Amino acid sequence: MASTHVSAQCCSAGSPIGGDGSNDGLNKNTLRIYTSFKNSLSKDYFHFDEKYEQPLIQKSYFDYSNLSLTYGLSSRFSLHTEIGYFIDKTQEVNINNKNEIIRAGGLGDLAFNIRYIAIKTVKPISQLVISAGTKAPVGAFKEEIDGVTIPISLQPSSGAFKYNASVFYNRKRSERKFGWNSFALFEFSQTINKGFLVYRYGNYFQFSLAGSYSFLKNFNFIGNAKLEWRGKDKREEDIKIESSGSRVVFFNPQLIYTFKTKWSLIAMSDIPVYKYMNGYQLTNKFSFQFGIRKIFSFCKKVE
Protein backbone atom coordinates (compact mmCIF):
# COMPACT_ATOMS: atom_id res chain seq x y z
CA MET A 1 0.00 0.00 0.00
CA ALA A 2 2.90 2.28 0.51
CA SER A 3 4.54 4.56 -1.90
CA THR A 4 7.18 6.74 -0.42
CA HIS A 5 8.24 10.30 -0.64
CA VAL A 6 10.96 10.46 1.90
CA SER A 7 13.16 13.16 0.54
CA ALA A 8 16.58 13.74 2.01
CA GLN A 9 17.10 17.45 2.14
CA CYS A 10 20.27 17.64 4.10
CA CYS A 11 21.40 20.82 2.49
CA SER A 12 18.13 22.65 2.60
CA ALA A 13 16.12 24.07 5.43
CA GLY A 14 13.06 22.53 6.94
CA SER A 15 11.78 19.06 7.56
CA PRO A 16 12.30 16.20 5.16
CA ILE A 17 9.17 15.15 3.35
CA GLY A 18 8.44 12.07 5.32
CA GLY A 19 6.11 9.99 7.31
CA ASP A 20 5.99 6.29 6.56
CA GLY A 21 5.50 6.99 2.90
CA SER A 22 1.89 5.87 2.96
CA ASN A 23 -0.23 8.15 0.88
CA ASP A 24 -3.42 6.13 0.93
CA GLY A 25 -6.74 7.06 2.50
CA LEU A 26 -8.03 5.21 5.55
CA ASN A 27 -11.39 3.69 6.43
CA LYS A 28 -13.71 5.66 8.66
CA ASN A 29 -12.62 5.86 12.33
CA THR A 30 -9.25 4.29 11.63
CA LEU A 31 -6.13 5.87 13.10
CA ARG A 32 -2.61 5.22 11.90
CA ILE A 33 0.33 6.33 14.03
CA TYR A 34 3.86 6.24 12.76
CA THR A 35 7.06 7.27 14.45
CA SER A 36 10.49 7.02 12.94
CA PHE A 37 14.15 7.92 13.09
CA LYS A 38 15.99 9.09 10.02
CA ASN A 39 19.66 9.68 9.26
CA SER A 40 20.85 11.46 6.14
CA LEU A 41 24.30 12.29 4.80
CA SER A 42 25.25 14.81 2.11
CA LYS A 43 28.85 14.86 1.07
CA ASP A 44 29.67 15.48 -2.56
CA TYR A 45 29.44 18.75 -4.42
CA PHE A 46 28.05 18.43 -7.92
CA HIS A 47 28.27 20.75 -10.91
CA PHE A 48 25.57 19.61 -13.31
CA ASP A 49 25.92 15.80 -13.27
CA GLU A 50 29.58 15.65 -12.33
CA LYS A 51 31.33 15.58 -9.01
CA TYR A 52 33.12 18.80 -8.16
CA GLU A 53 35.96 19.11 -5.65
CA GLN A 54 35.21 21.70 -3.03
CA PRO A 55 37.45 21.57 0.04
CA LEU A 56 35.62 23.97 2.37
CA ILE A 57 32.40 22.03 3.07
CA GLN A 58 33.32 18.55 4.26
CA LYS A 59 29.89 17.07 4.82
CA SER A 60 26.41 17.76 6.05
CA TYR A 61 24.14 15.38 7.93
CA PHE A 62 21.10 15.18 10.13
CA ASP A 63 19.33 12.90 12.59
CA TYR A 64 15.61 13.41 12.55
CA SER A 65 12.71 11.92 14.47
CA ASN A 66 9.21 12.07 13.11
CA LEU A 67 5.67 11.52 14.32
CA SER A 68 2.74 11.26 11.93
CA LEU A 69 -0.96 10.64 12.44
CA THR A 70 -3.56 9.74 9.82
CA TYR A 71 -7.23 9.47 10.68
CA GLY A 72 -10.17 8.34 8.56
CA LEU A 73 -12.89 10.95 9.00
CA SER A 74 -15.31 9.19 6.71
CA SER A 75 -15.23 6.47 4.09
CA ARG A 76 -13.79 9.04 1.66
CA PHE A 77 -11.90 11.66 3.67
CA SER A 78 -8.78 11.24 5.80
CA LEU A 79 -6.70 13.78 7.69
CA HIS A 80 -2.95 13.48 7.91
CA THR A 81 -0.55 15.47 10.05
CA GLU A 82 3.11 15.12 10.87
CA ILE A 83 5.87 16.92 12.70
CA GLY A 84 9.52 16.18 13.27
CA TYR A 85 12.38 17.12 15.49
CA PHE A 86 15.97 17.49 14.34
CA ILE A 87 18.11 15.84 16.98
CA ASP A 88 20.98 17.45 15.15
CA LYS A 89 21.46 19.13 11.80
CA THR A 90 25.15 19.55 11.21
CA GLN A 91 27.67 20.81 8.72
CA GLU A 92 31.39 20.18 8.97
CA VAL A 93 33.66 22.74 7.35
CA ASN A 94 37.40 22.85 6.89
CA ILE A 95 38.77 26.20 8.05
CA ASN A 96 42.55 26.60 7.90
CA ASN A 97 43.01 22.80 7.96
CA LYS A 98 40.87 22.52 11.06
CA ASN A 99 37.44 20.92 11.13
CA GLU A 100 34.77 23.24 12.49
CA ILE A 101 31.23 22.10 13.21
CA ILE A 102 28.09 24.15 12.73
CA ARG A 103 25.21 22.41 14.45
CA ALA A 104 21.59 23.15 15.12
CA GLY A 105 18.60 21.22 16.36
CA GLY A 106 14.95 21.74 17.09
CA LEU A 107 11.43 21.41 15.86
CA GLY A 108 10.86 21.29 12.11
CA ASP A 109 7.78 22.21 10.10
CA LEU A 110 4.26 21.02 10.84
CA ALA A 111 2.62 19.31 7.89
CA PHE A 112 -1.09 18.88 7.47
CA ASN A 113 -3.13 17.53 4.60
CA ILE A 114 -6.52 16.20 3.70
CA ARG A 115 -6.95 13.14 1.49
CA TYR A 116 -9.95 12.26 -0.59
CA ILE A 117 -10.49 8.74 -1.92
CA ALA A 118 -11.85 9.38 -5.39
CA ILE A 119 -11.96 5.74 -6.51
CA LYS A 120 -11.89 2.62 -4.40
CA THR A 121 -12.39 -0.96 -5.55
CA VAL A 122 -12.20 -4.25 -3.69
CA LYS A 123 -11.38 -6.57 -6.60
CA PRO A 124 -8.70 -5.75 -7.43
CA ILE A 125 -7.74 -3.78 -4.33
CA SER A 126 -7.21 -0.29 -5.64
CA GLN A 127 -7.42 3.28 -4.51
CA LEU A 128 -7.08 6.65 -6.16
CA VAL A 129 -6.39 9.36 -3.60
CA ILE A 130 -6.25 13.09 -4.21
CA SER A 131 -4.83 15.25 -1.46
CA ALA A 132 -3.97 18.84 -0.65
CA GLY A 133 -1.96 20.16 2.23
CA THR A 134 0.28 22.72 3.78
CA LYS A 135 3.43 22.92 5.86
CA ALA A 136 3.66 25.57 8.56
CA PRO A 137 7.04 26.85 9.74
CA VAL A 138 6.35 26.36 13.43
CA GLY A 139 9.86 25.25 14.31
CA ALA A 140 13.19 26.90 15.01
CA PHE A 141 14.42 29.36 12.39
CA LYS A 142 16.79 31.57 14.42
CA GLU A 143 19.25 29.07 15.78
CA GLU A 144 22.65 30.53 16.61
CA ILE A 145 26.07 29.51 17.88
CA ASP A 146 28.24 31.90 19.95
CA GLY A 147 26.04 34.83 18.96
CA VAL A 148 26.21 33.99 15.24
CA THR A 149 23.01 32.99 13.45
CA ILE A 150 23.56 29.79 11.48
CA PRO A 151 22.76 29.73 7.73
CA ILE A 152 19.23 29.09 6.46
CA SER A 153 20.20 25.68 5.09
CA LEU A 154 20.90 24.41 8.61
CA GLN A 155 17.87 25.89 10.33
CA PRO A 156 15.44 23.17 11.49
CA SER A 157 12.44 25.00 10.08
CA SER A 158 12.15 26.12 6.47
CA GLY A 159 10.81 29.50 7.61
CA ALA A 160 8.15 29.50 4.91
CA PHE A 161 4.61 28.23 4.44
CA LYS A 162 4.44 25.59 1.72
CA TYR A 163 1.41 24.25 -0.10
CA ASN A 164 1.12 20.97 -1.94
CA ALA A 165 -1.24 18.82 -3.96
CA SER A 166 -0.78 15.17 -4.79
CA VAL A 167 -2.31 12.13 -6.47
CA PHE A 168 -1.76 8.56 -5.35
CA TYR A 169 -2.89 5.35 -7.03
CA ASN A 170 -2.29 1.80 -5.97
CA ARG A 171 -3.48 -1.54 -7.30
CA LYS A 172 -3.11 -5.13 -6.21
CA ARG A 173 -4.99 -8.34 -6.83
CA SER A 174 -5.74 -10.03 -3.52
CA GLU A 175 -4.66 -13.45 -4.77
CA ARG A 176 -1.33 -12.17 -6.06
CA LYS A 177 1.83 -11.24 -4.25
CA PHE A 178 2.70 -8.37 -6.55
CA GLY A 179 1.19 -4.94 -6.50
CA TRP A 180 2.16 -1.50 -7.71
CA ASN A 181 1.53 2.11 -6.89
CA SER A 182 2.33 5.55 -8.15
CA PHE A 183 2.53 8.95 -6.52
CA ALA A 184 2.88 12.48 -7.83
CA LEU A 185 3.26 15.62 -5.74
CA PHE A 186 3.62 19.30 -6.51
CA GLU A 187 4.66 21.80 -3.86
CA PHE A 188 5.25 25.53 -3.89
CA SER A 189 6.47 27.90 -1.24
CA GLN A 190 5.58 31.33 0.04
CA THR A 191 8.28 33.98 0.15
CA ILE A 192 10.19 34.39 3.39
CA ASN A 193 10.37 38.07 4.26
CA LYS A 194 12.18 38.51 7.55
CA GLY A 195 14.50 41.46 8.11
CA PHE A 196 17.13 41.45 5.37
CA LEU A 197 16.12 37.99 4.21
CA VAL A 198 13.85 37.76 1.20
CA TYR A 199 13.81 34.21 -0.11
CA ARG A 200 11.56 31.86 -1.96
CA TYR A 201 12.21 28.16 -2.38
CA GLY A 202 11.79 26.84 -5.90
CA ASN A 203 8.79 24.75 -6.86
CA TYR A 204 9.09 21.07 -6.14
CA PHE A 205 7.73 18.15 -8.15
CA GLN A 206 7.99 14.48 -7.36
CA PHE A 207 6.91 11.41 -9.24
CA SER A 208 7.39 7.87 -8.04
CA LEU A 209 6.53 4.43 -9.30
CA ALA A 210 6.74 1.46 -6.97
CA GLY A 211 6.30 -2.28 -7.09
CA SER A 212 5.51 -4.26 -3.95
CA TYR A 213 6.05 -7.92 -3.25
CA SER A 214 4.71 -9.91 -0.30
CA PHE A 215 6.84 -12.80 0.84
CA LEU A 216 7.24 -15.25 3.69
CA LYS A 217 4.35 -14.63 6.01
CA ASN A 218 4.29 -10.99 6.99
CA PHE A 219 7.03 -9.38 4.94
CA ASN A 220 6.51 -6.85 2.22
CA PHE A 221 9.22 -5.43 0.02
CA ILE A 222 8.72 -2.26 -1.97
CA GLY A 223 11.07 -1.15 -4.68
CA ASN A 224 10.43 2.47 -5.52
CA ALA A 225 11.89 4.66 -8.25
CA LYS A 226 11.51 8.34 -7.52
CA LEU A 227 12.18 11.44 -9.56
CA GLU A 228 12.58 14.76 -7.77
CA TRP A 229 12.60 18.02 -9.64
CA ARG A 230 13.34 21.29 -7.87
CA GLY A 231 13.03 24.68 -9.48
CA LYS A 232 15.43 27.53 -8.82
CA ASP A 233 15.12 29.51 -5.60
CA LYS A 234 14.65 33.26 -5.74
CA ARG A 235 15.97 36.07 -3.57
CA GLU A 236 15.09 39.77 -3.34
CA GLU A 237 13.82 41.47 -6.52
CA ASP A 238 12.97 38.01 -7.90
CA ILE A 239 16.61 37.26 -8.67
CA LYS A 240 17.00 33.59 -9.53
CA ILE A 241 19.71 31.72 -7.68
CA GLU A 242 21.68 29.89 -10.31
CA SER A 243 23.13 27.34 -7.90
CA SER A 244 19.76 26.00 -6.85
CA GLY A 245 17.29 23.58 -8.33
CA SER A 246 18.03 20.04 -9.36
CA ARG A 247 16.84 16.78 -10.89
CA VAL A 248 17.55 13.67 -8.90
CA VAL A 249 16.47 10.06 -9.40
CA PHE A 250 16.40 7.88 -6.31
CA PHE A 251 16.05 4.19 -5.74
CA ASN A 252 14.09 3.79 -2.57
CA PRO A 253 13.84 0.25 -1.18
CA GLN A 254 11.53 -0.47 1.75
CA LEU A 255 11.08 -3.52 3.91
CA ILE A 256 7.96 -3.85 6.04
CA TYR A 257 7.22 -6.50 8.63
CA THR A 258 3.65 -6.56 9.94
CA PHE A 259 2.66 -8.28 13.17
CA LYS A 260 -0.80 -9.79 13.61
CA THR A 261 -1.56 -7.03 16.09
CA LYS A 262 -1.37 -4.45 13.28
CA TRP A 263 2.03 -3.24 14.42
CA SER A 264 4.54 -2.82 11.60
CA LEU A 265 8.27 -2.32 11.52
CA ILE A 266 9.51 -0.36 8.55
CA ALA A 267 13.04 0.12 7.21
CA MET A 268 13.69 2.25 4.16
CA SER A 269 16.46 4.04 2.39
CA ASP A 270 16.96 6.73 -0.25
CA ILE A 271 19.80 6.05 -2.64
CA PRO A 272 20.40 8.65 -5.35
CA VAL A 273 21.22 7.00 -8.66
CA TYR A 274 21.31 10.10 -10.86
CA LYS A 275 21.96 13.70 -9.85
CA TYR A 276 21.86 16.83 -11.96
CA MET A 277 22.40 20.04 -10.02
CA ASN A 278 22.16 23.56 -11.39
CA GLY A 279 25.39 25.42 -10.64
CA TYR A 280 27.37 24.04 -7.72
CA GLN A 281 25.51 22.27 -4.94
CA LEU A 282 26.03 19.88 -2.10
CA THR A 283 24.22 16.62 -2.84
CA ASN A 284 22.74 13.83 -0.83
CA LYS A 285 24.69 10.58 -0.60
CA PHE A 286 22.13 8.41 1.16
CA SER A 287 19.56 8.34 3.91
CA PHE A 288 17.95 5.58 5.88
CA GLN A 289 14.97 5.41 8.14
CA PHE A 290 13.53 3.03 10.72
CA GLY A 291 10.01 3.30 11.97
CA ILE A 292 7.16 1.71 13.87
CA ARG A 293 3.57 1.92 12.68
CA LYS A 294 0.36 0.97 14.41
CA ILE A 295 -3.18 1.00 13.05
CA PHE A 296 -6.14 1.39 15.41
CA SER A 297 -9.69 0.78 14.33
CA PHE A 298 -12.45 2.47 16.30
CA CYS A 299 -15.32 1.02 14.24
CA LYS A 300 -18.24 -0.31 16.26
CA LYS A 301 -18.53 -4.07 15.98
CA VAL A 302 -21.69 -5.28 14.26
CA GLU A 303 -23.59 -7.66 16.54
Next chain:
Amino acid sequence: MKKEIAGTVSILLIAFLTLIFVSCKKEKDTTQPNPSDNLALDSLVATKKVIVSFEEIYITAYARGKNLKYSWSANHGSMLATDSVTVLYWACGTCVGHNTIECKVSNEYGTVSDTIMIRVNP
Protein backbone atom coordinates in the same frame (compact mmCIF):
# COMPACT_ATOMS: atom_id res chain seq x y z
CA MET B 1 46.27 87.78 70.18
CA LYS B 2 43.93 84.86 70.48
CA LYS B 3 41.23 86.79 68.62
CA GLU B 4 43.64 87.47 65.74
CA ILE B 5 44.57 83.81 65.50
CA ALA B 6 40.95 82.77 65.61
CA GLY B 7 40.09 85.32 62.88
CA THR B 8 42.93 84.12 60.68
CA VAL B 9 41.94 80.47 61.13
CA SER B 10 38.34 81.31 60.31
CA ILE B 11 39.34 83.13 57.13
CA LEU B 12 41.59 80.24 56.10
CA LEU B 13 38.85 77.74 56.85
CA ILE B 14 36.31 79.67 54.79
CA ALA B 15 38.79 80.00 51.97
CA PHE B 16 39.57 76.29 52.14
CA LEU B 17 35.93 75.27 52.17
CA THR B 18 35.17 77.63 49.27
CA LEU B 19 38.05 76.12 47.35
CA ILE B 20 36.78 72.59 47.99
CA PHE B 21 33.23 73.53 47.04
CA VAL B 22 34.32 75.20 43.81
CA SER B 23 36.71 72.45 42.91
CA CYS B 24 34.08 69.77 43.61
CA LYS B 25 31.58 71.54 41.44
CA LYS B 26 34.06 71.82 38.62
CA GLU B 27 34.97 68.16 38.99
CA LYS B 28 31.30 67.20 38.79
CA ASP B 29 30.94 69.12 35.55
CA THR B 30 33.92 67.42 33.92
CA THR B 31 32.77 63.88 34.78
CA GLN B 32 29.63 64.08 32.62
CA PRO B 33 29.96 60.96 30.46
CA ASN B 34 29.63 61.00 26.69
CA PRO B 35 26.53 58.88 25.97
CA SER B 36 28.32 57.07 23.15
CA ASP B 37 30.92 55.83 25.62
CA ASN B 38 28.27 53.71 27.25
CA LEU B 39 27.36 51.95 24.02
CA ALA B 40 28.44 52.62 20.46
CA LEU B 41 29.12 50.58 17.35
CA ASP B 42 31.54 52.66 15.31
CA SER B 43 32.04 50.45 12.29
CA LEU B 44 32.09 47.01 10.72
CA VAL B 45 35.23 46.32 8.76
CA ALA B 46 35.68 43.43 6.32
CA THR B 47 39.03 42.24 5.00
CA LYS B 48 37.40 42.24 1.52
CA LYS B 49 34.01 43.44 0.33
CA VAL B 50 33.95 41.64 -3.02
CA ILE B 51 34.63 37.93 -2.92
CA VAL B 52 33.96 34.76 -4.89
CA SER B 53 31.96 31.84 -3.60
CA PHE B 54 33.73 29.78 -0.91
CA GLU B 55 36.29 32.56 -0.32
CA GLU B 56 36.75 33.29 3.38
CA ILE B 57 36.95 36.78 4.87
CA TYR B 58 36.96 38.26 8.36
CA ILE B 59 34.54 40.91 9.54
CA THR B 60 35.33 42.86 12.71
CA ALA B 61 33.03 45.05 14.79
CA TYR B 62 34.55 48.14 16.40
CA ALA B 63 32.41 49.04 19.38
CA ARG B 64 32.65 50.94 22.65
CA GLY B 65 31.11 50.22 26.00
CA LYS B 66 31.29 47.72 28.82
CA ASN B 67 29.86 44.21 29.01
CA LEU B 68 29.16 44.15 25.28
CA LYS B 69 27.29 41.26 23.75
CA TYR B 70 27.62 40.70 20.00
CA SER B 71 25.00 39.13 17.79
CA TRP B 72 25.67 38.46 14.09
CA SER B 73 23.34 37.47 11.28
CA ALA B 74 23.52 37.31 7.48
CA ASN B 75 20.73 37.08 4.96
CA HIS B 76 22.91 34.76 2.87
CA GLY B 77 26.13 32.97 3.66
CA SER B 78 27.74 31.28 6.64
CA MET B 79 29.64 32.68 9.60
CA LEU B 80 31.71 31.38 12.47
CA ALA B 81 32.76 33.42 15.51
CA THR B 82 36.56 33.58 15.72
CA ASP B 83 36.64 35.78 18.83
CA SER B 84 34.23 38.09 20.60
CA VAL B 85 34.37 40.83 17.93
CA THR B 86 35.30 39.04 14.70
CA VAL B 87 33.51 36.53 12.51
CA LEU B 88 34.70 34.46 9.60
CA TYR B 89 32.33 34.75 6.62
CA TRP B 90 31.99 32.71 3.45
CA ALA B 91 29.25 32.07 0.95
CA CYS B 92 28.52 28.99 -1.11
CA GLY B 93 27.17 28.96 -4.65
CA THR B 94 23.59 29.44 -3.49
CA CYS B 95 24.56 32.76 -1.87
CA VAL B 96 25.84 34.63 -4.91
CA GLY B 97 24.74 38.28 -4.91
CA HIS B 98 24.81 41.29 -2.59
CA ASN B 99 24.59 39.91 0.92
CA THR B 100 23.91 41.88 4.06
CA ILE B 101 25.65 41.06 7.31
CA GLU B 102 24.24 42.66 10.43
CA CYS B 103 25.92 43.03 13.80
CA LYS B 104 23.98 43.98 16.91
CA VAL B 105 25.83 45.09 20.02
CA SER B 106 24.04 45.31 23.32
CA ASN B 107 24.61 45.88 27.02
CA GLU B 108 22.60 47.37 29.91
CA TYR B 109 22.24 50.68 28.02
CA GLY B 110 20.45 49.13 25.03
CA THR B 111 21.24 47.81 21.56
CA VAL B 112 22.92 49.37 18.55
CA SER B 113 23.41 47.78 15.15
CA ASP B 114 25.19 48.25 11.85
CA THR B 115 25.32 46.40 8.55
CA ILE B 116 27.92 45.72 5.92
CA MET B 117 27.27 44.52 2.39
CA ILE B 118 29.48 41.86 0.82
CA ARG B 119 29.25 41.13 -2.87
CA VAL B 120 29.68 37.45 -3.69
CA ASN B 121 30.54 36.57 -7.29
CA PRO B 122 30.13 33.05 -8.73
